[in-house]
Amino acid sequence: MQSTAGLIHEVLPVGMLGCNCSILGDPATREAIVVDPGDDIQEIVAILNRHKLKVKTIVITHAHIDHIGGAHKLRAITGAPVYMNQSDTFLAEHLSTQARWLGVETPTNPGIDTLAHEGDILRAGLKEVHVLETPGHTPGSISLYLPTEQRLIAGDTLFKGSVGRTDLPGGDSAALARSIRAKLYALPDATIVYPGHGDATDIGTEKRSNPFVRA
Numbered sequence: 511m512q513s514t515a516g517l518i519h520e521v522l523p524v525g526m527l528g529c530n531c532s533i534l535g536d537p538a539t540r541e542a543i544v545v546d547p548g549d550d551i552q553e554i555v556a557i558l559n560r561h562k563l564k565v566k567t568i569v570i571t572h573a574h575i576d577h578i579g580g581a582h583k584l585r586a587i588t589g590a591p592v593y594m595n596q597s598d599t600f601l602a603e604h605l606s607t608q609a610r611w612l613g614v615e616t617p618t619n620p621g622i623d624t625l626a627h628e629g630d631i632l633r634a635g636l637k638e639v640h641v642l643e644t645p646g647h648t649p650g651s652i653s654l655y656l657p658t659e660q661r662l663i664a665g666d667t668l669f670k671g672s673v674g675r676t677d678l679p680g681g682d683s684a685a686l687a688r689s690i691r692a693k694l695y696a697l698p699d700a701t702i703v704y705p706g707h708g709d710a711t712d713i714g715t716e717k718r719s720n721p722f723v724r725a
């Protein structure tokens with residue numbers, strides 16, 4: 511559990527691949543955004559209930575099964591729209607292929623209720639979440655930046671000491687490096703990065719020492 515002044519931020523690893531689901535809430539208005547509800551929807555709902563949060567938007571950073579798998583279920587429970595980049599539609603339409611790779615049941619494709627675009631500003635109450643298009647891991651990958659809180663939710667674009675794999679359908683290593691350098695390394699060094707898997711890091715550390723993409 512993490513909560514800083516003025517922001518509720520819970521990071522919960524969900525599913526067999528441990529996708530980091532983020533719950534971002536405004537303690538003043540109790541409005542929330544859920545990012546990458548890949549699985550374990552009952553646990554996500556329990557956290558929402560514990561904080562008395564109402565979900566305004568379900569954000570999918572990219573349409574890999576471990577990030578999108580529970581979105582349909584969470585929308586059915588909360589009524590919140592699913593927000594995703596159109597360029598990942600081809601992945602969402604092949605969830606059965608992704609499920610076969612993992613040996614799991616095929617989840618329902620939630621489709622997209624609201625199309626994601628560079629420069630969009632999502633709101634959870636008074637909290638602003640800025641949308642960055644960061645293609646490379648997938649063509650439609652997005653990252654989320656909270657300027658007031660200096661936090662970045664990076665999906666599978668940037669990891670602590672690593673970057674997203676680009677050997678899956680639609681992956682592009684040159685695009686990935688461009689996204690990281692132009693969009694993510696342009697953020698303040700103190701920005702805390704919450705990757706789609708594993709531990710948090712910060713922009714300054716990755717600019718200096720990430721072995722795959724240096725500043």
Ligand SMILES: [Zn+2]
Pocket residue numbers: 572574647666
């Ligand atoms: Zn992924």
